[in-house]
Amino acid sequence: MTTAISKKQNIINTAADLFQEKGYNATSMRDLAAKVGLEPSSIYSHIRSKEDLLSEICMSCAERFTLGMQDIFDQDTSARKKVKELIQLHLDIAFDIPASVTVFNDEWRFLQEPVLTSFLEARKDYEKKFKKILTEGKKAGKFDFQNIDIVFNIIIKMLSWSHTAIKKYNRDELEGELNSLVIKILNK
Amino acid sequence: MTTAISKKQNIINTAADLFQEKGYNATSMRDLAAKVGLEPSSIYSHIRSKEDLLSEICMSCAERFTLGMQDIFDQDTSARKKVKELIQLHLDIAFDIPASVTVFNDEWRFLQEPVLTSFLEARKDYEKKFKKILTEGKKAGKFDFQNIDIVFNIIIKMLSWSHTAIKKYNRDELEGELNSLVIKILNK
DNA sequence: CCTACCGATCGGTAGG
DNA sequence: CCTACCGATCGGTAGG
Secondary structure: HHHHHHHHHHHHHHHHHHHHOHHHHOOHHHHHHHHOOOOOOHHHHHHOHHHHHHHHHHHHHHHHHHHHHHHHHHHHOOOOOOOOHHHHHHHHHHOOOOOHHHHHEEEEEEOOOOOOHHHHHHHHHHHHHHHHHHHHHHHOOOOOOHHHHHHHHHHHHHHHHHHHHHHOHHHHHHHHOOOHHHHHHOOO | OOHHHHHHHHHHHHHHHHHHHOOOOOOHHHHHHHHHOOOOOHHHOOOHHHHHHHHHHHHHHHHHHHHHHHHHHHHOHHHHHHHHHHHOOOOHHHHHHHHHHHHHHOOOOOOOOOHHHHHHHHHHHHHHHHHHHHHHHHHOOOOOOHHHHHHHHHHHHHHHHHOOOOOOOOHHHHHHHHHHHHHHHHHO
16 A cells, blocks of 8 residues: 555656656656656556646645645734745745646646636635735835735745746755845835 | 738737647647638648747747847946836737747747757847846946846746736836836845 | 557648 | 648557
């Protein structure tokens, strides 16, 4: 049983590598089979479909963001501290599962229903909480910005970019720069 | 002759719409044919291959950025003015050819050689000039930042995000916010 | 987990 | 610009 689970997980992880490298649509199940050392048909003893692989990758990644956000959101700390922890969350996930988070960012639009709807709901919830933290900081007189939607989107883009930057920089340098740049955006 | 050119351009523009909507790999030549009102094989009287369509879209977009950057780079004005004009350049292109610029951003990695190399060279040149402008501003004491590579990438990500934001905001609002946020990042 | 195989769809060509 | 068609490849199944 342990072997079965870890074999399945190995297939999913390898799929994440391939989806990141070639994109979901340009990756064939034959590519994947070759890379895990199985005949193409044998893959289907472990997973149901190519579609399921993408769902698994995107939703497990979404769950990490959802749980991480919930933790931070519920803390009894300042908005600035929460933003700092959100940056840490993004970097934790990026350093832990770099391929998955890239697939999560770039290939989610190929998800099929009903998974697509769950995915978008999780995203929406993440966005709502993030914006509440920003608004909290503004009300406390700590943050200043005009259009919260634009500011949110730009910060999210900065954080998503950092997912791809982890090969070029070390963790501390990247975290320091991101903290400084995000704070610059949120200050007066 | 005019008809031939505009028919070809119509096919390219429709391809850009489809590549944006479904992604390059998930778009079939049959999808494209149906949307332009031709039989699949008739497409090939106007273009050589699916690959050529992507090249055409990406390279014509790259050219707009290259020419626009050259103009701005050569100006005898302050770095701050140049950055302001770069933001305008991105928005001009985004409002003019929204589908193409999205394909340019998201699908360029499916370009084949030798076009891929040209594309990457154009990008690299754009990056070099952009960084020189940032450095110029820093030397003049107008900009302040630590890591130029990180700052460049984050500004580029902000500008690329704006390409997708043109449906939600009007031009002036978006330009104003971008100016203000980019300047915040570059100020002390 | 493999051999053998399926129907569907792909990008593209021949020939008119 | 169309009809007719090609070889290649796709995701996936049957059966053991």
